Amino acid sequence: MDTAYNVLLIGSGGREHAIAWKLNRSSNLGKLFIAPGNPGTDKLGLNVNLDTANFEEIASFCKEQNIDLVVVGPEVPLVDGITDYLEKENIKVFGPHKRAARLEGSKEFAKEFMVKYHIPTADYAVFSSQDFDDALTFVQSKDSYPIVLKADGLAAGKGVFICDSEEEVVDRLDKLKNRNALGGAADKLVIEEFMEGEEASVFIISDGHTSHILHNAQDHKRIGEGDTGLNTGGMGAYSPAPIMTEELLEQVKSEIVEPTITGMQLEEAAYHGILYVGLMITAQGPKVVEYNCRFGDPECQVILPSLENDFLELLVATTEQRLDEMKITIDNNYRCCVVLASDGYPGSYEKGKSIRGLESVDDNALIFQAGTALNGENLVTSGGRVLNVVGSGKTLKEAIEHTYKNVDTIHFDGCYFRRDIGAKGLQRIGS
Template identity: 70%
Template sequence: MDTYNVLLIGGGGREHSIAWKLSQSDKLGKLYTAPGNPGTAQFGTNVKIDPLNFEEVETFVLENKIELVVVGPEAPLVAGIADYLTEKNIPVFGPRTSAAMLEGSKEFAKDFMMKYEIPTADYAVFSADEFDDALKFIQLKDSYPIVLKADGLAGGKGVFICDSEEEVQKRLNKIKNDQSLSGAADRLVVEEFMEGEEASVFVISDGHTSHIIHNAQDHKRIGEGDTGLNTGGMGAYCPAPVVTDEVLAVVKEKIIDPTIAGMQLEESAYLGILYVGLMITEDGPKVVEYNCRFGDPECQAILPPLENDLLDLFLATTQQRLDEKSIQISNKHYCCVVLSSDGYPVEYEKGKEITGIENVDEDTFVFHAGTTLKDGKLVTNGGRVLNVVGSGHTLQQAIDKTYENVERIQFENRYYRKDIGHKGLRRN
């Protein structure tokens, strides 16, 4: 059997879970992760490469006989890493820039959905020097809540749900003055607030054929009961009971198929993972957002039940053979809880020693997100530190298993939400 050397781009919990899944493939030769983390190092070699320095990536690929590059995070995709490497005849799993704009620009995504009649919220777009006009527009509508979205990439922190004019003014000022947001807010999308329950559906596409991999429900807000600031994600579980077979059929017919077909018509065939963020409303499922990659932490919940060889799926995608494949998912439930540093997503301390991972059950996964080794000890190195993933034959069992193991891991200033999956329990 042929084996393939793989370079995995990224260094978070998503990439640790992808590395773990790739390591199970008989087709895997050598695995390198750039930059990786202490978790990915368990399955291959971490390499210090800047994923946004495409020439440096190309040099490494050629010197190490890499036969597939798998891109985890969105920033290199939006910046054009797939375009650059593909033009050098290096196979890449991930969309080109023109397709990655579904995530790279909220305005592009909204205009695309309107053009192809894909259900989503009503919206208006304003440039950075038109924030006063945006405020006047919101005042005229006088309908709250209202949603403000920075057009570009903001690490999951560029979306604000405002309940009053006062909060709108506060958030507009934050977007203008916060350096981490202002770069993403050359354009501002003002969006109708959709009532319902959120969920995500994950699709793999080779540009022509697409398959649904799984569905999940993320928990974006920092506080329990979905309160406080938006984060990159505080936990997830799958499957989401709100995504019934009937809902999934509508999502495929009204959203996924028109999206893949629309990108073909735009001459931007979509190759890679398409994350479809949904609001399940009284009028049916509507798109909240697209992402051009696996969600984080949803990826950590949906890869364990995937029974396919992940590398085989990636290769089939890059070789336009996805029509030969079908997706196999176990019927178990999975719950992922994010352990974060207290103060995230604003200010937090790093360098806190982590203990207890060795005490976690063998059938429970701990994926590293923001960790590093210092003087031989594992320490915190980010806002989101670890992902603990447990499973069960019911959602309740999966939740119980996860939290039982969460308590075995300790570090100073540890914070986590204690209500991951509770919406699913209520619906069940």
């Protein structure tokens, strides 16, 4: 690539800060705009105040600024069809089309797709919000706990509930009957069998025909240490996950990744972009927990620093269906990301807390901002998940120690984080 590409990045979280950081390291980058971005991304490009739900406004900006490529970070614009809209305006987009994004946008579609194409997953049933009494009857007929309740639509990572008893199921169904629950994402409910095993995530890049595994990671969804409490958007991640051996990755590729990419072609919804495959490694082998139509957050923050490719070149090749010309190169380091959150998250929390200590972070650690804002010249909290601290090392133990050493230099009132990120990986390798 000899061309300087002007890029518009959509999003404002820690994932988008990591994407902006990686794009900024490309020799092929011209101008980088981030909409709306955060105080961290503004140091890597130019934040622009665009309504990312207004595709016409996005298209007008792209034409005014001669944008060569739009990179979409979060799932909502993708599920709503931003790729389809912008491509009709002759604007290149890295991200799946609306039909393909249904893999994340509808749990029901994803489950039906997996059954149709013989992709291993949990047994399930689907109920509408008007049929929650039938859902309870179904659960009672199974008489097997735990059981998993999933909102069919997008719920920002907070639409999955693991219930250990009938009482918990009744309580959760009662809450989800409210039409406004999870912003309407629970108008339909998928009930799944609980899968025993260890979770891991595999990230694929696809141009609709060719696909490559980028890397793997393990996320920590629950708010509490020891994987307890409510689900969150993610409290930390590490990569690579020791459970994902080369043999297992080959099995995932042949039994899950390739059938998924081929199946989407057969559905006339060829998949372009990043595909996140959330896995449960069971005694029967890997099974799909969920698909996401974009990078995970905070998994992105440990995946991208490991990628040795020119990221922008890789994205352009994907949009031009030249992925077969590319070879993915990953370094040999481990990385760990710890999320610093506001007290009360994933429930209600206060904003505007002054953030201190970032100047004490060492040069080899990465800080990706998420829920932050500027109050004058002072950086303050503005979200549930505030900061991502990423450390690296030649071993997982080194990466975890490096991360927490830097976590302990950062302070804001009500700062909460888990101290066991990566512990399952250490236990698996006997460290």
